[in-house]
Amino acid sequence: MTTEQILAFASGAGYTILLTVVSVFFGSILGLLLALFRVSKNNVLNGISWFYIWIFRGTPLFMQIMVIYYALPIATLNAFGNAWTLGPFQSATLALSLNTAAYLAETIRGAIQSIDKGQMEAATALGMSYNQAMFKIIIPQSYRRLLPPVGNEFIMLLKDSSLVSAIGMTETLRVARVMANGTGRAVYYLYAAAIYLALTTIFTLVFQKLEKKYSAYE
Amino acid sequence: MIKLENVFKNFGTLEVLKDINLEVKQGEVVCVIGPSGSGKSTMLRCLNHLERITSGRIYIDGELMDERFDGKEQLKISQERVSQLCSELGMVFQQFNLFPHMTVLENLTIAPKIVKKVSEKEAEAYALSLLDMVGLADKKDEYPSRLSGGQKQRVAIARALAMKPKMMLFDEPTSALDPELVGEVLEVMKQLARDGMTMIVVTHEMGFAREVGTRVIFMDDGRIVEEDTPEVIFSNPKHERTQSFLQKVL
Numbered sequence: 001m002t003t004e005q006i007l008a009f010a011s012g013a014g015y016t017i018l019l020t021v022v023s024v025f026f027g028s029i030l031g032l033l034l035a036l037f038r039v040s041k042n043n044v045l046n047g048i049s050w051f052y053i054w055i056f057r058g059t060p061l062f063m064q065i066m067v068i069y070y071a072l073p074i075a076t077l078n079a080f081g082n083a084w085t086l087g088p089f090q091s092a093t094l095a096l097s098l099n100t101a102a103y104l105a106e107t108i109r110g111a112i113q114s115i116d117k118g119q120m121e122a123a124t125a126l127g128m129s130y131n132q133a134m135f136k137i138i139i140p141q142s143y144r145r146l147l148p149p150v151g152n153e154f155i156m157l158l159k160d161s162s163l164v165s166a167i168g169m170t171e172t173l174r175v176a177r178v179m180a181n182g183t184g185r186a187v188y189y190l191y192a193a194a195i196y197l198a199l200t201t202i203f204t205l206v207f208q209k210l211e212k213k214y215s216a217y218e
Numbered sequence: 219m220i221k222l223e224n225v226f227k228n229f230g231t232l233e234v235l236k237d238i239n240l241e242v243k244q245g246e247v248v249c250v251i252g253p254s255g256s257g258k259s260t261m262l263r264c265l266n267h268l269e270r271i272t273s274g275r276i277y278i279d280g281e282l283m284d285e286r287f288d289g290k291e292q293l294k295i296s297q298e299r300v301s302q303l304c305s306e307l308g309m310v311f312q313q314f315n316l317f318p319h320m321t322v323l324e325n326l327t328i329a330p331k332i333v334k335k336v337s338e339k340e341a342e343a344y345a346l347s348l349l350d351m352v353g354l355a356d357k358k359d360e361y362p363s364r365l366s367g368g369q370k371q372r373v374a375i376a377r378a379l380a381m382k383p384k385m386m387l388f389d390e391p392t393s394a395l396d397p398e399l400v401g402e403v404l405e406v407m408k409q410l411a412r413d414g415m416t417m418i419v420v421t422h423e424m425g426f427a428r429e430v431g432t433r434v435i436f437m438d439d440g441r442i443v444e445e446d447t448p449e450v451i452f453s454n455p456k457h458e459r460t461q462s463f464l465q466k467v468l
Binding site: 116118119121122123124125126127128129132136137140141216217 | 266267268297301302304305307308309311313315316317318319320328329332333334361362363377378381
């Protein structure tokens with residue numbers, strides 16, 4: 001590979017990482033919020049969360065990316081006479097965040113509900129409010145149970161970020177495709193695969209470390 | 219201290235409490251005995267809102283904190299005030315319910331810190347004195363999973379005391395323990411009683427009820443069948459159902 005190609009791959013990998021990190025961040029916040037809605041006794045919040053998950057888990061991620069990037073400007077132009085346009089990066093992170101939030105919400109809800117209900121009782125008997133009990137007692141205990149499925153979800157997200165090459169983001173896969181098409185050599189796809197593997201391995205190792213840390217009290 | 223008036227509790231169509239009237243005064247140690255399913259635990263759990271009564275009235279410290287009729291709230295009282303009143307009642311559970319992700323010391327300090335806004339230093343100092351009282355000062359940095367059942371329950375008692383409650387509720391505190399560990403927990407409870415703590419104890423430990431109780435209540439089928447001093451209940455119960463229950467357990 002030439003230096004130029006190496007730099008292109010580095011930049012592609014950088015975008016893959018950036019897409020993943022930003023989407024993990026916003027997806028986790030939204031996912032936690034949706035999970036709290038789901039376990040709350042408020043029917044409206046519960047319904048909102050249910051509907052959200054129904055939509056974003058029930059339609060293809062690829063389609064969601066398309067809708068946000070291509071369909072949103074058209075729809076807003078028709079509706080308000082003003083096209084609401086998002087760049088490729090904003091569209092990509094928005095779609096990935098929204099999508100991953102739906103999956104995380106269900107995972108977090110499951111983990112919260114798996115905590116013995118005696119914990120909530122003990123906390124409220126000590127005078128804690130529902131929110132205090134949730135954030136100090138219940139959610140911290142769910143970390144350990146959350147880590148394996150959340151690790152899974154983040155790895156999926158990292159790989160799924162390759163879908164955004166379709167809207168012109170020059171992330172890892174697009175770099176490989178451009179080089180392969182330009183040179184007629186397939187080996188660039190192998191380089192891309194190696195980059196994805198390296199990145200997912202890092203995720204795997206980090207999550208293994210975290211699991212060890214959070215099982216200290218068990 | 220605490221008063222229940224005409225309290226009923228249904229779970230669906232099942233009537234668990236039927237017209238309970240009970241008053242507990244400061245310094246009393248009331249032991250509640252009776253067969254399982256008689257509503258003893260439910261009565262206790264209604265006191266601090268872990269279960270909500272279907273109808274009736276509950277007073278804590280002379281203040282009406284719950285009034286319901288046919289499952290409908292009759293009383294407007296802020297959730298905050300309810301929490302305050304509930305935190306005057308310390309609760310000890312059969313299954314301990316210690317917080318497994320916190321050390322023993324953190325278990326004791328978390329509620330005073332976040333509910334009562336006590337400073338870290340003050341909360342820790344008081345927690346250590348309580349751990350000393352239950353004989354577990356050396357375990358302060360252990361996680362609950364490293365403790366025996368008896369030790370866990372003593373920590374749970376200390377945790378409830380850390381909120382400086384005016385009254386302690388015990389829900390079968392020794393029922394989940396190996397027989398040889400029961401004594402150490404009862405010893406702590408006796409100490410509390412001697413120090414003048416007001417207590418309601420749901421228990422199967424008849425020896426404890428006889429020795430420490432100032433009053434014994436026998437419940438059966440959701441009702442208070444008989445209440446009297448331990449001497450009368452254990453040696454000369456008036457009610458036939460009390461007699462047959464005690465014959466089986468003594």
